[in-house]
Amino acid sequence: MEIFSDLMMGMSVALHPANLLYLLVGAFVGMTIGVIPGFGPAAGIALLLPVTFGMDPVGAVMMLSAIYYGAMYGGSITAILINTPGDAGSVASTLDGFPLAQQGRAGPALVMQAVASFTGGTVGVILITLLAPLFSQVARNFGPPEYFLLAIMGMLTLIVMIGGNWRLGVISALIGFALGTVGVDLESGRSRYTFGSAELIGGINFIPVAIGLFGLGELFFAFYSGSHKKRDGEMLTYDGKSNFWPNARDFIETRFTLVRGSIIGFVVGVIPGAGAAIAALIAYSVERSVSPRPENFGKGEMAGLVAPEAANNAASSGAMIPLLTLGIPGSASTAILLAAFLMWGLRPGPLLMEQNPEFAWGLIASMYLGNMALLLISIFAIPVFVLILKVPYRILAPLVVVVCTLGTFSVNSSYMEMYIMLGAGVIGFFMRLYGFSPAAVVLALVLGPLAEESLRQTLTISRGSFGIFITRPASLSIIVVTIALLVLLPLIQLYGQRVRKPKAS
Amino acid sequence: MNELWKSAKAQGRLATIAATALLGLAAVSPAAAQDYPSESLDMTVAFAPGGGNDVMSRGIAEILQKYDLYPENIEINNRVGGSGAVGWGYLYTQTGSAYDISTTSGSLFTTPLQADTPWTVDDFTPIALLAADDLALTVLGSSRWNTVEEFIAEAKEKPPVIAGTGTVNVDFIVIALFAEKAGFEFEYVPFNSYPDSQTALLSGAVDALLGNPGEIIGMVDSKDMRALAYSGPVVPPEMEGVPTMADLGFDPGISMPRGLIMAPDAPQEAVDWWIKTMQFIVTTPEWKEYISTNLLTEYTLFGDDFATFLEKKNVSFAETLRSRGFVK
Missing domain, CATH: 3.40.190.150 (Bordetella uptake gene, domain 1)
Known part of the structure; x- marks a missing residue:
């Protein structure tokens, strides 16, 4: 019952008019920056952080956190409409979101996206409220050996990403791993493949790569295939009001997807370092494996959009647990939030919630309200966004290029990242043309460095012995879970097909 | 509040x-x-x-x-x-x-x-x-090392695994000079940021880490971690009782x-x-x-x-x- 009195206390803090205003500002800003490709939550929080210098920390944290989870709502809008992920967490949403829009179902896709985001976010906060102490114990057990195994588990989803042609898929993944080796090698401190460039010391950020490969690549392909000349020059067909709301089938078919996506997202989100992008990709892969129609994934299956959307929002809630209970950020965005805690004079650590209950519970309570506000904003904003599809392609296409370029440049004011994005656009076009897998490139670019660094850290710690993966209980559990998934998922799929076949005949 | x-x-x-x-x-x-x-x-x-x-x-x-x-x-x-x-x-x-x-x-x-x-x-x-x-050499609150002397004595027998941020960085230089003067060897594991080192320490993967007082103080207050030695000339009031590396006679002289x-x-x-x-x-x-x-x-x-x-x-x-x- 103590939880409820804490939550009520938090609610009274969050409902304070000034705080409520900060919350709404954060939600709105978050959604907006999420929509701009390249401009993700980390950049948005960094942008508004200086404004909070000297502000009441409770209002400030509500605002910055709302930017963080709000961006997860906005990021998928461009993923669905123009195949350009607005932030890292929505890379997986392009896989089925854009095909849905191509079929003229942009409205239902956007509404289901908002519903999935709301469900994921809210399930996440409920789990934080009830289980924060338990999950913080789980997060405590993760060290370098566990991160390595987690990266390997994530790489298994490559099998799903690779698609039909495995040779091209493997080459795509290898390109991603190769890009991941650029930058200062953490272990030796030496630069790799930076060619003397100071800007490449930090490695290749995967956001410009993702925007180029997906967004610009798709655009170039559309020109190549001449789609700008077809259909009055409109990008996609969309017939307005009659096709706005999702139908009952969309809801019924994805009701378990919502729950699965939320739980997978939350658990992955709690583990520091994994983040929303990996959560969304894992949820997508699991969903495809348990689906009765795996062959439809990538061609416009609603569950293929709903799963990663619920997961990336639940993951952003989950990441609050290590942040609040251990002072450990789970992603780039929460790392900036942690820096903000220090700036406001708070001491992150196990005593934070105890010593600053108004701060911690105010934040948790505000996340309930924030998710509701974001659902409403989304529903009202969707008709406006859908109008993008009415813009003639000859006007929309240059605008997309400009927005992608500006969005990428504005994050770090880096010309290098802009060139990387443009270069990735050209490569993305050829990948699209010849059937390579851009998703595999991005996933390998994210997981490659994580796997490499954590493996080398592990082996330094164990002095070269691989036995450490079996002697540490947490490592052993991950190995068991991975093997179980590898065996169980194909069995479930097989069973599903057998059950359906008699019905069909 | x-x-x-x-x-x-x-x-x-x-x-x-x-x-x-x-x-x-x-x-x-x-x-x-x-x-x-x-x-x-x-x-x-x-x-x-x-x-x-x-x-x-x-x-x-x-x-x-x-x-x-x-x-x-x-x-x-x-x-x-x-x-x-x-x-x-x-x-x-x-x-x-x-x-x-x-x-x-x-x-x-x-x-x-x-x-x-x-x-x-x-x-x-x-x-x-x-x-x-400045940096503090920090171990888990539940670890067997209560003082830096105990830590060094054991380190001379068996090199400990110590986490820090980056390789070409102050963290590494401080512990390398300290260890050299104190006369022990160690395995250094570089992480991308302090929170990553802390995660590794909490999971029991490494024996000790280096962190700024502002970063470790939350965990030290809750007794989850214990600071053994401090690299600066004067210990901040919040960390009273922790010896400086200079007190011990092993001043790295770098911050x-x-x-x-x-x-x-x-x-x-x-x-x-x-x-x-x-x-x-x-x-x-x-x-x-x-x-x-x-x-x-x-x-x-x-x-x-x-x-x-x-x-x-x-x-x-x-x-x-x-x-x-x-x-x-």
């Missing part, structure tokens, strides 16, 4: 009034009867908002404005990338400017050693060293220098103005508060003294890393 925050603010305001009155008596507002400054100031922060450099820059800007020390506009620009290469690279291009300043950190020495930057530390105009961000630099060849008039202004700023209650909330060690050197300090540090950073084969 709202109330607390407000009353803290009110106290700050009172302090301001008192300090302004004092300043009026002294009647030497540094800018008096001078041409400098007459343009807006461009403060380059070479790292992201919320980091140590950013918080210090914003702190200084706030004090400058509060006491009306800088009559013109102050712009703070985070020019992020390449471990400081982008921001300090920008400052380097502003050679001769009287209105471009930036803050220093360990990367000012290490980044030029790693990448082909057109600048080195010697190129910039030194103004003042203001504080040092993360937090100071202020200007663009190369800045005009003498501007340099004098900034030295005088910073000499005043470090006496303000706001500055003392910045030092204590961030658990820094106050450590001030101005002008030429700071230049000598930078030169010496640069040599010792490079030598320590070179002798271990981490840079060419």
Whole structure:
């Protein structure tokens, strides 16, 4: 019952008019920056952080956190409409979101996206409220050996990403791993493949790569295939009001997807370092494996959009647990939030919630309200966004290029990242043309460095012995879970097909 | 907590009034009867908002404005990338400017050693060293080492695994010099950031880590972690009872220098103005508060003294890393 009195206390803090205003500002800003490709939550929080210098920390944290989870709502809008992920967490949403829009179902896709985001976010906060102490114990057990195994588990989803042609898929993944080796090698401190460039010391950020490969690549392909000349020059067909709301089938078919996506997202989100992008990709892969129609994934299956959307929002809630209970950020965005805690004079650590209950519970309570506000904003904003599809392609296409370029440049004011994005656009076009897998490139670019660094850290710690993966209980559990998934998922799929076949005949 | 925050603010305001009155008596507002400054100031922060450099820059800007020390506009620009290469690279291009300043950190020495930057530390105009961000050797609260002596004694038998941030970084240099003097070997595991090291320590994967007091204090307060030794000259009050490495006779003599630099060849008039202004700023209650909330060690050197300090540090950073084969 103590939880409820804490939550009520938090609610009274969050409902304070000034705080409520900060919350709404954060939600709105978050959604907006999420929509701009390249401009993700980390950049948005960094942008508004200086404004909070000297502000009441409770209002400030509500605002910055709302930017963080709000961006997860906005990021998928461009993923669905123009195949350009607005932030890292929505890379997986392009896989089925854009095909849905191509079929003229942009409205239902956007509404289901908002519903999935709301469900994921809210399930996440409920789990934080009830289980924060338990999950913080789980997060405590993760060290370098566990991160390595987690990266390997994530790489298994490559099998799903690779698609039909495995040779091209493997080459795509290898390109991603190769890009991941650029930058200062953490272990030796030496630069790799930076060619003397100071800007490449930090490695290749995967956001410009993702925007180029997906967004610009798709655009170039559309020109190549001449789609700008077809259909009055409109990008996609969309017939307005009659096709706005999702139908009952969309809801019924994805009701378990919502729950699965939320739980997978939350658990992955709690583990520091994994983040929303990996959560969304894992949820997508699991969903495809348990689906009765795996062959439809990538061609416009609603569950293929709903799963990663619920997961990336639940993951952003989950990441609050290590942040609040251990002072450990789970992603780039929460790392900036942690820096903000220090700036406001708070001491992150196990005593934070105890010593600053108004701060911690105010934040948790505000996340309930924030998710509701974001659902409403989304529903009202969707008709406006859908109008993008009415813009003639000859006007929309240059605008997309400009927005992608500006969005990428504005994050770090880096010309290098802009060139990387443009270069990735050209490569993305050829990948699209010849059937390579851009998703595999991005996933390998994210997981490659994580796997490499954590493996080398592990082996330094164990002095070269691989036995450490079996002697540490947490490592052993991950190995068991991975093997179980590898065996169980194909069995479930097989069973599903057998059950359906008699019905069909 | 709202109330607390407000009353803290009110106290700050009172302090301001008192300090302004004092300043009026002294009647030497540094800018008096001078041409400098007459343009807006461009403060380059070479790292992201919320980091140590950013918080210090914003702190200084706030004090400058509060006491009306800088009559013109102050712009703070985070020019992020390449471990400081982008921001300090920008400052380097502003050679001769009287209105471009930036803050220093360990990367000012290490980044030029790693990448082909057109600048080195010697190129910039030194103004003042203001504080040092020192490191504590920290173990798990539940570990068997209660004192640093116990830790060293066991380390001599079996080299411990110690986590720190980065390889070409202050963390590594501090522990390498400490271990050398204390006479033990160790395995060093570099992580990308402090939170990653902390995760590894909590999971029991490493034996100890290096962290700034501001970073570890939450975990030390909750008894999840225990600080064994501190690399700075004076232990912050929150960590009372922890011995310094110098007390033990194993002084690494290196810390993360937090100071202020200007663009190369800045005009003498501007340099004098900034030295005088910073000499005043470090006496303000706001500055003392910045030092204590961030658990820094106050450590001030101005002008030429700071230049000598930078030169010496640069040599010792490079030598320590070179002798271990981490840079060419």
